[in-house]
Amino acid sequence: MPAVTETLETVQSVTESGYKWGFETDIEMEFAPKGLNEEIVRFISAKKNEPEWLLEWRLRAFTAWKSMEEPRWAAVKYPPIDYQESYYYAAPKQKVAPKSLDEVDPELLKTYAKLGIPLREQEILAGVEGAGSAPADGRMPVAVDAVFDSVSVATTFKDRLEKEGIIFCSISEAVQNHPDLVRKYLGTVVPQGDNFFAALNSAVFTDGSFVYIPKGVRCPMELSTYFRINAKSTGQFERTLIIADEGAYVSYLEGCTAPMRDENQLHAAVVELVALDDATIKYSTVQNWYPGDAEGRGGIYNFVTKRGACRGARSKISWTQVETGSAITWKYPSCILQGADSVGEFYSVAITNNYQQADTGTKMFHIGPRTKSTIVSKGISAGHGQNTYRGLVRIGAKASGARNFTQCDSLLIGDLCGAHTVPYIENRCVTAKVEHEATTSRIAEDQLFYCRQRGLTEEEAVGLIVNGFCREVLKELPMEFAVEAQKLLQISLEGSVG
Amino acid sequence: MLRIEGLTAEVEGKEILKGIDLEVPKGEVHAIMGPNGSGKSTLSYVLAGREGYDVTGGSATFNGVDILAMEPEERAASGLFLAFQYPVELPGVGNATFLRTALNALRRAKGEGELDAMQFLKVARERMRALSMPEDMLKRGVNVGFSGGEKKRNEILQMALLQPSLAILDETDSGLDIDALKIVADGVNAMRGPDFSALVITHYQRLLDYIVPDRVHVLINGRIVKSGGPDLAKELEAQGYGAIQAAA
Numbered sequence: 064m065p066a067v068t069e070t071l072e073t074v075q076s077v078t079e080s081g082y083k084w085g086f087e088t089d090i091e092m093e094f095a096p097k098g099l100n101e102e103i104v105r106f107i108s109a110k111k112n113e114p115e116w117l118l119e120w121r122l123r124a125f126t127a128w129k130s131m132e133e134p135r136w137a138a139v140k141y142p143p144i145d146y147q148e149s150y151y152y153a154a155p156k157q158k159v160a161p162k163s164l165d166e167v168d169p170e171l172l173k174t175y176a177k178l179g180i181p182l183r184e185q186e187i188l189a190g191v192e193g194a195g196s197a198p199a200d201g202r203m204p205v206a207v208d209a210v211f212d213s214v215s216v217a218t219t220f221k222d223r224l225e226k227e228g229i230i231f232c233s234i235s236e237a238v239q240n241h242p243d244l245v246r247k248y249l250g251t252v253v254p255q256g257d258n259f260f261a262a263l264n265s266a267v268f269t270d271g272s273f274v275y276i277p278k279g280v281r282c283p284m285e286l287s288t289y290f291r292i293n294a295k296s297t298g299q300f301e302r303t304l305i306i307a308d309e310g311a312y313v314s315y316l317e318g319c320t321a322p323m324r325d326e327n328q329l330h331a332a333v334v335e336l337v338a339l340d341d342a343t344i345k346y347s348t349v350q351n352w353y354p355g356d357a358e359g360r361g362g363i364y365n366f367v368t369k370r371g372a373c374r375g376a377r378s379k380i381s382w383t384q385v386e387t388g389s390a391i392t393w394k395y396p397s398c399i400l401q402g403a404d405s406v407g408e409f410y411s412v413a414i415t416n417n418y419q420q421a422d423t424g425t426k427m428f429h430i431g432p433r434t435k436s437t438i439v440s441k442g443i444s445a446g447h448g449q450n451t452y453r454g455l456v457r458i459g460a461k462a463s464g465a466r467n468f469t470q471c472d473s474l475l476i477g478d479l480c481g482a483h484t485v486p487y488i489e490n491r492c493v494t495a496k497v498e499h500e501a502t503t504s505r506i507a508e509d510q511l512f513y514c515r516q517r518g519l520t521e522e523e524a525v526g527l528i529v530n531g532f533c534r535e536v537l538k539e540l541p542m543e544f545a546v547e548a549q550k551l552l553q554i555s556l557e558g559s560v561g
Numbered sequence: 562m563l564r565i566e567g568l569t570a571e572v573e574g575k576e577i578l579k580g581i582d583l584e585v586p587k588g589e590v591h592a593i594m595g596p597n598g599s600g601k602s603t604l605s606y607v608l609a610g611r612e613g614y615d616v617t618g619g620s621a622t623f624n625g626v627d628i629l630a631m632e633p634e635e636r637a638a639s640g641l642f643l644a645f646q647y648p649v650e651l652p653g654v655g656n657a658t659f660l661r662t663a664l665n666a667l668r669r670a671k672g673e674g675e676l677d678a679m680q681f682l683k684v685a686r687e688r689m690r691a692l693s694m695p696e697d698m699l700k701r702g703v704n705v706g707f708s709g710g711e712k713k714r715n716e717i718l719q720m721a722l723l724q725p726s727l728a729i730l731d732e733t734d735s736g737l738d739i740d741a742l743k744i745v746a747d748g749v750n751a752m753r754g755p756d757f758s759a760l761v762i763t764h765y766q767r768l769l770d771y772i773v774p775d776r777v778h779v780l781i782n783g784r785i786v787k788s789g790g791p792d793l794a795k796e797l798e799a800q801g802y803g804a805i806q807a808a809a
Contacts, residue, residue, distance in 0.1 A: 512611050513649040517663035517719065518637035518670065527662060531653030531702070 083554075085323030085353060088174045088293050092212070095152035097296070101125060103151050104266050110152065111235050111269075114242060124255035124265030131259045137422035138451040138483055139391050141327070141364065149329060151267045153212040153294040167217050175209055175217075178320060180289045205316075206231055208288040212297055213269035220284065230275040231286055234302055237273035244275055248306055252335035252372045252399070260331040260366040260393075264300045268333065271301035276311035276342075285314050285541055290332075292321035292352070292363065298329035305335070307342035309375060314345040314541055319388070321353040325361045327390060332367045340375030340402065345383070347540050348396075349548055352388035354555075359418025359447070362390025369396035370426075373405035373434075381408040382425065383539040385548045387555040390419060395453065397426035400434035400462075407436040410536040412548075414529075414555045415448025415480070424454035424485075429462040429495065438469040441533045444480035445556055451483040458495045465495040473503040474532050476525070476556065526553030562586045563727055563758060567619035569783075570607045577603040579783035580619065585727075585776075588755040592769055592794060593762045595780035596802045601762045602646060604780070605731045608760075609643040610636050623727060638670035642725030644716040646732045651703035656715070659703045660685060664722055688721045692748055710741040717748035728752070728759045734768040746771030766798040781806055 095106050104125050108118040133144070155168060206220035208231065215233030224231050230241060237245050255265040272288040292299045307313055321328065330352060336344050346369075355362025365388075371380035382396040398407030409425035427436040442450040456467045473482035484501050506528050514524035530537065530549050537545055563585040570578040577600045585591045595601050606614045608621060610633035621629050628636050651659060664684075665675040676684065682699075689696060694714055704712050713733050720728055733745055749759060749772050761772055769777070769791065777793040778785045779802070787793065787805055797805070 507649075508612060509649045510651060512609075512633060513645065513651070514659075514663075515633035516609050516637055516643050516645075517659075517723065518634050518666035519662060520634050520666070523662065523666065527654055527659065528651060531651055531655075534653040 082323055082353060084178060084320035084351065086177065087322040088170060090168065090170045090293075091156040092294055093154050093156050094150050094294070094297075097150055098147040099149070099151055099267065107152050107267055107269060111238065113238055116246065117238060120250065120255065121266050124262050127256035128259065128262035128266055131256070131262055133259050137393050137453070138449065138485075139393060139420040139422050141391055144329065144364070146263075148296065150294065150297040151213075151300070152269055153297040154214040154269075155211060155216065171209075171211060171216050174211070174291065174293075175289065178289070178291065180207060180209065180318070205285045205287055208233060208272045208286075210270050210272070210288060210290045210301055212292060212294050212299060215270045215272070224282070224284075227280050227283065228277040229280060229282055230273065232273055234268075234271045234273045234304060237304075241273070241275070244306065245273070245304065248304060248335070248337055250335075252337060252370050253333050253368050258368060261333050261368040264302060264331050264333045264368070268300045268302035271303045271332070272305075273303070274305040274313060274315065276307045276313045278308045279310040280308075281311070282313040285316060287316040287318065290317065290319040292319075292328055292330065295324065296326065296328070298331065300330075301332045303332070303334040305344055305346070306337045307339065307344050307378075309339045310341045311339075312343045314347070316347040316349070316541060316544055318349045318351065320351050321363055323353050323356075323361065327362060327364050329364050330366070330389075332369075334367070334369040334396075336371030336380055338371065338373050338375060338378035338380050338405075341377045342375060343379040343381070344371060345381045345541075346371070346396070347544065348382075348384040348386070349540075349544060349551065350384065350386045350388050350392070351551060354388045354419050355390040355417065357417050357446075359390070362419070363388065365389035365392045365394065367394040369394060370399065371397070371407070372399045373402050373407060375405070376402040376431075377404045378402050379406040379408075381406075381410070381539070383410040383536065384412070384423075385536070385540070385551065386411070386413040386421060386423060387551050389421075392419075392421040392423050394423050395425055397428070398436065399428045399430065400436065401430045402434075403431040404433045404435075405431055406434070409436075409438045409440070410539045411440045412443070412533045412536045412552070413441070413450055414443045414552065415445070415450045416555055417446040417448065419446075420449045422451040422453055424452045426455040427457070427467060429456070429458040429465040429467070429492075432462060433464040434462055435465070436467045438467070438471075439535050440469075440471045441536055442471070442473045442482055443476070443529055443532070443556070444473070444482050445476035446480060448480045449483070450481065451485060453485045455487040455489070456497055457489045458492050458497065460491045462492050463494045465492060467495075467497045469497075469499045471499075471501040472532070473501075474529065475503065475505045522553065522556075525556050529553070529556060563621070563623050563760070565619070565621045568607070568616070568621055569618040570603060570614055570616050572603060572614055576617070577783055578607065581780075581783075581785060583778060583785060585758045585760060587758055589775040590749070590753065590759040590761060590772060591776045591778060592772075592774040593760060593778050593780050594764070594766075594794060594797055597764075599780045600783045601780055602731055605643055605729045605760075605762060608636075608729060609633060609641065634666070638667055640726035642720050642723055642728045644713075644720060644728065644730040644733045646735065648704045648707075648712040648716055650705045652705050654703050655699075656701055656703050657682070657685065657699040660699075660719060660722055663719070667723055685722060688718060691751065692718055692721060692744055694718060709736040710738065713737055714741060714744055717745050720752070721748055724752075726756055726758065728757070730759065730761045732762055732764065734763055734765065742768065743771060766794045769794045779805055
C-alpha cells in the first residue's frame with residue numbers, strides 16, 4: 064500500500080521539522096580544554112571554587128572511573144565513545160555572577176523563553192495555556208532552575224521558598240552556602256564508584272539542582288530544573304540532590320532539550336533522593352533530548368543514574384518519567400526501601416521512533432518490613448526503534464509482608480521495531496507478595512480506520528491511541544505538565560504509522 | 562446527493578462489488594438489503610475509504626465531489642459518517658475525549674471554532690438525554706466493556722454529535738433488542754430532514770418498520786438486482802432472497 068511510502072515521507076518531514084527545540088543559541092562560551100584527565104577534574108573544581116574535600120571526592124571518583132569498563136549488558140548498540148573527544152566544561156561567559164534575573168544575559172533569557180521556560184517569576188510555564196478550564200489565577204507558579212550546558216544560569220522563586228526554609232539552588236551554590244548538607248548526603252545514595260557513568264559524573268559534574276525541604280514543610284509550588292545542552296562536542300554532567308526531611312513533601316520536575324546535530328553528545332547525570340520519616344518526594348521527568356534524525360544520525364546518548372533512598376519509616380519516593388528523546392536512553396530510576404512501611408513507585412512511558420534505542424526500567428530494593436512498590440511501564444516502539452524494559456525487584460529477608468506489583472505493557476507500531484521485557488525478581492522473604500503482568504500489542508488497522516472515519520488524521524489517531532495506552536502513567540504527572548507531555552507523545556510519533 | 566456509477570471493488574484480489582449503480586438524493590433515506598456475503602459491508606467500507614478495499618472501476622460522488630479520491634478523514638469532513646457493524650475498542654481513550662476530538666476535527670475542517678471541554682459537555686449531555694443514554698457512557702473508554710447494544714447506541718450518539726449529511730448504517734440493528742432498536746431508529750429519524758441522507762444496510766425488515774425508507778435496494782452478489790418502495794422490504798421478508806435471486 065502507498066501508506067508505507069507515505070509514512071516514510073512523513074517521517075522524513077517530521078524529523079526535519081518536527082523537533083521544535085533543535086535551534087542553537089549563539090553566545091560567547093568559555094570551555095575547558097577538550098578531553099578528560101586529572102587536570103580537567105582540578106580545573107572544574109577550581110572553576111567552582113570548591114572546598115578541598117570535594118576536589119578529593121572528585122579525584123577518587125576519577126581514579127575509580129579509570130579502572131572501570133563501560134557497561135555492555137544493556138540492549139543498546141552504539142560505536143565506542145571517545146571520552147577524549149568531548150568538552151567537559153562549557154559555560155556562557157559572564158563578567159560577574161548575576162545577582163538577580165535582571166543581570167542574566169538576555170540571549171539566555173530569550174533561549175529559555177523560546178523553549179517555553181520563562182525565567183520571570185510572575186510567569187508560569189508556557190504550554191500550559193489552554194490546558195483546561197482552570198482560571199488563570201488558580202494556577203500554581205513553578206520555580207525553575209535553568210542549567211545551560213555546564214552551569215546553572217538562573218533560579219527563580221528562591222526568596223519566596225527561603226521564607227519556608229526551603230533551599231532550592233544550583234548544586235554549585237549549595238556547595239558554597241550549605242556545605243554541611245551537601246557533604247552529609249552527596250554520594251550516599253549513588254556512591255562515586257557505583258557504575259561507570261556515575262563515576263564519570265562524580266569526577267566531572269559541573270552543575271545541577273539542590274533541594275532541601277525542612278521538617279514538616281510541604282513545598283508550596285512545583286520545583287523544576289530545565290536542562291539545555293547547547294555547545295558543540297560537549298557533554299553535560301549534572302548532579303541533582305534532593306533531601307526531604309521528616310514529614311516534608313516536594314514535587315519536582317525536570318525537562319531537557321538540545322540542538323539538532325549530526326554528532327552524538329553525551330549526557331551522564333546522577334540524581335540522588337533522600338526521604339526521611341514520613342517524607343514524600345515526587346520526581347517527574349519529561350526527557351526530550353534531541354533523538355537524532357530519521358537515519359539515526361546524531362542525538363544524545365543519555366546514560367543516567369537515578370536512585371532514591373526511602374530512609375525513614377513511611378517515606379515515599381515516586382518516579383514518573385516520560386522518555387521521548389535521546390538516541391540512546393540508559394536509565395533505571397530506583398528506590399531503596401529501607402524505612403518500615405516505605406513506598407516506592409515507578410511510572411514510565413518510553414517511546415522509541417526511527418533508530419532510537421531505550422533500555423530503561425527500575426530497581427526496587429525492599430529492605431524494611433511492609434515496604435511496598437508499584438511499577439507501571441509503558442513502552443512504545445515505532446520505526447526501527449528498540450525498547451527494553453529492564454527491572455529488578457529484590458526482596459530482602461527482613462522485608463516481611465513486602466509487596467510489589469509490576470505491569471509492563473508494550474505497544475508496537477509498524478513491523479521493523481522491537482519491544483523487550485527483562486524483569487528480574489529475587490525474593491528472600493516468604494511473607495512477601497510479588498506480582499508481574501506483561502502485555503504486548505499493536506495499534507490495529509481497525510482502530511486507526513475507526514478514528515479516521517470520525518475525522519481524525521492518522522497522526523491524531525495514533526496520538527489518541529498512544530495517549531490512551533499511557534493514561535495510567537500520564538495521570539501521575541503534575542497537571543501543569545500532563546498536557547505538554549501528551550502533545551510531546553504525539554509529536555514523537557508523527558508519521559510513524561505504516 | 563450520493564451518486565454511485567458502475568462501482569467495482571475487490572478485497573485481497575477477489576472482486577466483491579461487480580458494478581453498483583445507486584443514487585440517494587438529498588433528504589432521502591435508502592435501505593440496502595441482501596443476504597450474507599452479497600457485498601453490503603464492502604460497499605460501506607469502500608465509500609468510507611478503508612484500506613484494503615480497492616476500487617477497480619466506476620465512480621462515487623457526494624454532492625458532485627469525487628469521494629473515492631479522498632482520505633477517510635476528508636470524507637468524514639465532507640459529511641460522511643459510517644456507523645460500524647462492529648464498533649472498535651480504544652482502551653484508555655475516554656469516550657468524551659474521543660468524541661470531542663472528532664467533533665473538533667470536523668469543526669476545524671469546516672472552519673468553525675473548536676469547542677472546549679465545558680462547551681462540549683453541554684452539547685453531549687443534550688444529545689444523550691435525547692437518546693436516553695446514561696451519562697456515565699462519556700466517562701468510559703471508547704467501547705471498552707460496552708455491551709453489543711451499548712456499542713451501537715454509542716455509534717448513534719456519535720452520529721447525533723457529528724451531524725453528518727450522509728450516514729451509512731452498517732447493520733446497526735444486528736444484535737439489538739427491541740428497546741435498543743427503537744433508540745437507534747429514533748436517533749436516525751431525529752436527523753431526517755432536507756439536508757440529511759442515509760444508507761441503511763440491514764438483513765432484516767424489522768428495522769425498516771421504525772426507519773421507513775424512501776427506497777429499498779436489494780444487493781446480491783455484488784450487484785443491485787432490484788429497487789423499489791418500502792413495500793419491497795416486506796416482499797423480501799415474505800418471500801426471501803431466493804425468489805429475487807432466481808428472477809435476477
